[in-house]
Amino acid sequence: MTEVALTVAIVALKSAASVLGNCLATEGSRLFELKEQIYWMESELAHMQSYLADLEANQVGNNRVAALMNDIRDLAFDVGDIISTDFPKIASYERKKGFIGWPKWVSCSFSFFYNAHNFAKAVEGIKKRVQEINRRRETYRIEENHDREVREKWADRQSKPRDEEQTVVGFDQQIQKLENILLDTDAQVRAISIVGMPGLGKTTLAKKIYHSVRTRNSYNSSSYFNASAWAYVSGAPNVKEILRNIEHDLRPGEEKWKDIDLEAELYSFLNGKRYVIVLDDIWDCKTWDKLKASIPINSKKGSRIIITSRDKNVGIHIGGHNSLHELQPLSRNDSWDLFSKKLVHPLEYTNDTSLSPGLEAIGKKIVDRCGGMPLAIVVTTSLLSCKEKEEYAWKRVLERMGQVQNECLQILALSYEDLPAHLKPCFLYFGLYPEDHKISVDDIVRLWMAEGLIQVSGEEELEDVGEDYINHMIARNLIQVEKRGSNGRVRSCRIHDLFRSLCILEARKSNFFHVSSNTSTNSSERLRRVSPHSLIDYLALTQPIPKLYALLSFNQSDCEREPTRKDLQNFLEDLIYIRVLRIDDIHPVFFSKDFGNLINLTYLKLGGISTRAKLPSTISCLKNLLTLDVRDCRHPIIPNVIWKMKQLRHILCTYSLCYTTSTPSTTKCWLINMDKADPIEVSLPNLRTLCTVKSCDFEADWLSRFNNLRKLGIHKVTEQIIRVLSDATPISHNLENLRLEWSDQKMKAHVKANLNLSQYENLCILRLHGPMQVFLEKEKLPQNLTKLIFDSTELEMDPMKVLKKLPKLKILKFLHRSYIALRMACSGGADDFPQLEELYFEETDVESLILEEEVMPRLKKLVIKGRDTKLWVPDRIAIITSLGYLKG
Ligand SMILES: Nc1ncnc2c1ncn2[C@@H]1O[C@H](COP(=O)(O)OP(=O)(O)OP(=O)(O)O)[C@@H](O)[C@H]1O
Ligand SMILES: [Mg+2]
Structure with missing residues (x-):
């Protein structure tokens, strides 16, 4: 458990060292010294980590070791706090350089050196404590007592x-x-x-x-x-x-x-x-x-x-x-079968194994809690076999499934202990999600990123390394794949309920997080992350958690009470350490509050607002913000300041709602800058996701400044946007996912004449949503598409001739009015649609679909919804069609 705290502290030190390395090395010897101190702390903590890695798993009951571990854990927490509070004040200094006048520079410099001095003092204090811990270790000969417990x-x-x-x-x-x-x-x-x-x-x-x-x-x-x-x-x-x-x-x-x-x-x-x-x-x-x-x-x-x-x-x-x-978990039927068979006591000389309806109903609930894992079922049945076969007794077991879990957890815990140290806190993060939650890989990777838990080296991308972590855990069967994308990447995953319990247990032991905000005052002192049922639950705490790094609420409470302005004001004031804020049940009042003082915030995800609500423009003060996710707000309004928040990596909204058209006072300042024809400040070099924004909220030319984009979604696409996207130089070589939407019939001609995406070599997912009448010629298509979706495209000409030559296409969907002719046909051989696995027609006008004998050799699924389409297809496709056929 101390190991997790250490890992987190080391990661924080690493990123602090690199920030210092990048921006402060030139500021004088005092700062060099600071950098050295950080490196020193990092290496000392790393030593402690390797010392503890074995010790922690193996040694139980040795008081001296327990005391030492507590000391080290406290030290790790304090290092984390110093890096969270004092360090950002120094690191932000560099950004102010160059934009300010001489008097301001003087005052800035003064406050910089003042902060640097405080930081150095805090680091000195840490150094002394490290030395003291090392001294005690040697003096009291706290040796490793080899693997007894594990063995x-x-x-x-x-x-x-x-x-x-x-x-x-x-x-x-x-x-x-x-x-x-x-x-x-x-x-x-x-x-x-x-x-x-x-x-x-x-x-x-x-x-x-x-x-x-x-x-x-x-x-x-x-x-x-x-x-x-x-x-x-x-x-x-x-x-x-x-x-x-x-x-x-x-x-x-x-x-x-x-x-x-x-x-x-x-x-x-x-x-x-x-x-x-x-x-x-x-x-x-x-x-x-x-x-x-x-x-x-x-x-x-x-x-x-x-x-x-x-x-x-x-x-x-x-x-x-x-x-x-x-191996996969047992099906519900097999689970029930195992449960029933195991329940028959070997000494019961009776063939009557039937259960009363009441017992069967409770039994089925118990079995469901085991999630298809035979181990859990077997442990449960041995528990039940020493109870009376009465409803009250079984109900009690159902209520105390934790007991069964505990027994299984000891076995599962070995897998957790075997994980490399840097993956442990990442794995624990899964426990913050509610039970049986479908967890988006992008989502959890962004959370790890926000917490600084992903360690990259050289040119590696944080998102890619995060994905490697996920794959590592999947390979170790700690989590399960829920869905893969057409490009083979894992898009969502699940964690078995027992593993989730393990995460919660381990996290509680190490104070890494608590899943409910019901914490005792003692533990709240060291608590850094909570996942309350709802924001209201958290606000109801008599004593707020003093140094909260992460708050994730998934709106699991049915409480109707709304927070008051005062509640929210106090809440925001207490959050000075906060890095990760995910609230699914936010109240509009929150938007009117000034949260520019949350300077450590790296991740902000808000949801639950159904009325129009405007984020304050002080959001621009959040210099560390990496992810802004308001997809779950119905009508959020985001001020224009986001276009100059250089560090942002992910902006996620539903149909963009940033605005430039009206000029509300909060964004005025920024618009004045723009009037000076100085959109120079618009630059999001780190942006990876911009999805989905309305075209009227930005200038088409800005797109070419977002040159690390991987995913882009634009609503109300304009002629200029088509022009910029179709330029011979791609806006980003890394673009993988593009979604373009328009409804204006006038766009037909522009799309047809000008849209050219052939230069996007990494583009694998394309969604076109809007009237185009005729599909693009082959030369204008990106050649590595794996998934293509047409929606409302009103195609009058059969696009199959062009599409069938796309060598990697796996999924092809024709949705609502995407094709308005009555007949669609595909002729050719096995090299036509060579990789296509899934083909969908949902609410199209197609009356007859004709596929020749050899085409689509790998097709596994043909789904037709919303229309009685006549099929002339080879037998192998007819078979899978009858399996997947869905009439609307
Ligand atoms: N298909 C099954 N039918 C009946 N009992 C089963 C079945 N699968 C597993 N069990 C029971 O579940 C328990 C755990 O099974 P087992 O030890 O084979 O799991 P395992 O996958 O090897 O676990 P580990 O990864 O910990 O080695 C055992 O008590 C075993 O008897
Ligand atoms: Mg085994």
Whole structure:
């Protein structure tokens, strides 16, 4: 838990060091010294982190260690606070240079040196505390007491292949498939890698197939195995012990090989035999690399290795992608089946397993809480089996599902502990989302970014590294993919309820966050993040949390009360440390408040307002703001000042609502600047997302200054915008997602004549929404599109001839009035629509659709909604159409 606090503090120090490195190095020796001090703190904390990484996981009950860890955690918190409060005052100095006159410069310089002095003093204080901690560590010889606890945990989990036969549900097909692979000597698969979340049944499945194939008589058929072994590997493996276990299974009762010969003997024993070896619960690739020298790869045809792992990458490393067998949670039916079977007590001599309707209803709720995880179901049933089969008793269990969770959590916790330190706080962030929430990858990555939890090096992009973190956690089965985009990227994910509980538990231990604002006064002192049910809940706190970094409320309360102006005023005044503010149930009054003093704010997401509400222009004071997300406000008005907030990376609104047309007083100052023909200040070099803004809110030419844009959405597209976008030099080489909307019929001609997107090599998602009559010629299309959506395009000519040559197109959608002719046809062969997987017609006028025999060789889904379209399609498409066919 201290480790998380340290990781967060180190990240804060790293970014502070780089800011200092960039802007202050030239300001004199005093500042050089400051930079040095920050580097020093960073490296000291990093040392402490590696010292603690083992210590923390392994050592329980040693008071001296506990005290030391508390000291280090407090130190980490204080470092974070200093970086949050004192440092921004110094860092903001650089930005003021150049724009101000001489007197102001003098006063600025004075306050700068004053702040720098304070900061240096605070750093000195920290330095002394670090030295004191190191001294105590040495004086009291607080040594590591090696992995006792972890080893005990592993020992508990140790699997044995010949455990008594147990009830297994839902695996029939998988068992059949894997047995076929094992027994088929011609199958080109050397390994089977069973991977998945903890407790899903990997070991259970491996046991079933291992047991089934090894007991078949090898004298009857050449396709059977004549050597078999099962070894439990675990997260703290001892390679020699594993090899000894394999030896024991291969030649039971025989004299043991000498230690020195073990590897070579094993190799020569296996060589020439047809073996099956199971390596259960293998955690990292290194272990395999050490074992593989003893296991001949080209042994007798048909030899197999079966591994189970929570980490998909380990499976890929050992057996390649083809070897993967990914386990999913049990279906609701199978979960219920397992639950019912496990409930029958072995000593109950009765066949009557039926439950009363009341018990069944409660039982189903209990099973739902287990989320398809067999481990949770099994633990629950053992709890229920010592209770009376009465509704009141089961209800109590349902209410206390936490008890079941606790038992499962100990097993899940091992996966968390095994994560690299820098990913731990990122993973904990998942616990801040409500239960069963679909979590957008972009969203959570922006939150990590705002908290400075993403560590980049060199030219790496924060968003890309954040995506790597997500993929890492997916590979380790800590989170599940909910949806992938047409370009293969994960767009949303979910976290199993048990893992979410784990996050909440770990976060509470380390004071990383609390999910409700009900905190005791003691813990609120050190609490930095909360996720209250609603803003009202938070405001109802008798004592606000003094140093709050993040507040995320997901509007989960049904409380109708509205905050008063006074409440909000106080709320904002208390938020001086705040970095992340996400409030789904904000009140319009909030918008009229001045929140320009929230200088640490890096992430602002507001939702829940259904009336017109205007953000104050003091938003421009938020010099650290990276994300502004008002998509969930119905009519937000954003002042023009955002166009000069250089650091902004993501602006997200629903149909832009920034304005320039009327001239409200709050934005006047900025408009005067513009009148001076000095739109020079308009520059958002860091902007990655601008979606979706109205064309009247900005000058078309500004687009070319947003040259790192990845996602752009424009409403009411104009002729000028078409011109700028179609210029031979793309506005951004990185543009990946473009959404253009217009409704003016006059635009038809401009779009047809001028729209040219061929220069956008990275553009993969394009949505065109507005009348165009005729689609673009092939030369004007970006060639790497993976998804294309037409909406209200009123196409009169069949665009298939052009579209079918797009080499990477995977998803094609014709939505409302996008095509107004009655017939659509696609002729050609397998190289027409070579990658297309999904084709949609929703509320179009198409009466007949004709697809020739060979086209769209990879089509998996054809959906037709809202019209009775006649189809002339090959059988393979007819089949999938009947599956996906939806009549409106
Ligand atoms: N399909 C199933 N039918 C019945 N019981 C199951 C099934 N799958 C798993 N179980 C039970 O769930 C528990 C956990 O299963 P198992 O140990 O196989 O999970 P695992 O995926 O190997 O977990 P870990 O990642 O922790 O090694 C065991 O008690 C097992 O008996
Ligand atoms: Mg297992």
